[in-house]
Amino acid sequence: METVKVSPKYQVVIPKSIRKVLKIKPGEQMVIVEKDGIVRLIPIGDIRKTRGLARGLSTKGLRDESERFD
Template sequence: MEALTISPKYQVVIPKAVREALHLRAGQKMQIVAYDDRIGLIPERRMSDMRGFLKGVDADIPREGDRV
């Protein structure tokens, strides 16, 4: 877990170890989600980067009749 400080302008710097682990780059857009007493940052990805991200997901689940 890494710590950060909120600036007087309410800006934060994502620690280098986290940026590198998530392959974040300057100017990249992120979605922010507030839930309970936490904040989540979700990196936006290009559609081309999403290719194959569901590989290996089990699609054999029971479905409603109109969802076939």
């Protein structure tokens, strides 16, 4: 477990060990969520990393346009 300090500007530095494991780079965006007094920082994944994820996926059985609501 790492400890961080809040700066006068309410900023914290993500420890190097955490940045390395999560491969966080400068400028990356994160979502911050508070629940039950616990703050979580969640990296927003790069959409480009999902390229090719559905390659070869069959679209058979999907609704066609005539079934869509107007």
